[in-house]
Amino acid sequence: MPYGAEHPKTEPSLTNHLAGAPGSAYLPAMDTIQKSLSNPRLRSVCVYCGASDAVNEIYIRLAERLGAELARAGIRLVYGGGGVGLMGACARAAHSAGGEVLGIMPRFLLAKERIFTDVEHRIVEDMHTRKMMMFEEADAFIVLPGGIGTLEEAVEILSWARLNLHAKPMAFLDEDGFWQPFFDLIERIIAGGFIPQEFRSAMVHVTTPADALQALGDRIVVLDR
Ligand code: AMP
Numbered sequence: 001m002p003y004g005a006e007h008p009k010t011e012p013s014l015t016n017h018l019a020g021a022p023g024s025a026y027l028p029a030m031d032t033i034q035k036s037l038s039n040p041r042l043r044s045v046c047v048y049c050g051a052s053d054a055v056n057e058i059y060i061r062l063a064e065r066l067g068a069e070l071a072r073a074g075i076r077l078v079y080g081g082g083g084v085g086l087m088g089a090c091a092r093a094a095h096s097a098g099g100e101v102l103g104i105m106p107r108f109l110l111a112k113e114r115i116f117t118d119v120e121h122r123i124v125e126d127m128h129t130r131k132m133m134m135f136e137e138a139d140a141f142i143v144l145p146g147g148i149g150t151l152e153e154a155v156e157i158l159s160w161a162r163l164n165l166h167a168k169p170m171a172f173l174d175e176d177g178f179w180q181p182f183f184d185l186i187e188r189i190i191a192g193g194f195i196p197q198e199f200r201s202a203m204v205h206v207t208t209p210a211d212a213l214q215a216l217g218d219r220i221v222v223l224d225r
Contacts, residue, residue, distance in 0.1 A: 046138030049086035050146030064093040069209035071099025081105030082113030140216040169219035
């Protein structure tokens, strides 16, 4: 599918995917295949992050460093497709550094989130399709600081892991303890007996992009493509 092509309306294939059906049939470019040889297991990472521009610069800088690190490692960035906030910062940095980027944007947010058209992007009809496609296109997830949307996306992926519907690892990345209260809550949930201790090992809290990629690579158990 060419850059900027409108993606046909597809029914979310959660059931099929999570039952183990093959994922996307999109073929990576040859240079991507060559880059991937150095890290054959972690090829595509979905980044969830804030769309607000009204945030402290440290968050924007961290998103840029993550984008550059993904490009350096030859790992494709999958994200929500916007040009705003941490989303835009991460995607522009990855693209400028020569990395592969896939943005997935619902039509109703095209203007609001200012779709970044310099990279491959797909326009879908609704939020559920966007989320499912982001999930299917990624081997693992990184959660940067963000707002309600970021939190919702991260928790949904964790809830699917809790149901044993997938085993894709997730890293929470911040430099200022942004996600610490969330991890404190997870510990409390474990202490209360609501989820088993083992669940905690599927998610990590790190402070650098390099550590995030290392942790995800170490935790990949299934390559579904
Ligand atoms: P936020 O963290 O609120 O700044 O949002 C980050 C991204 O999450 C934006 O691209 C939003 O469009 C997206 N988002 C907002 N609400 C949801 C939701 N319920 N599910 C998935 N993504 C969402």
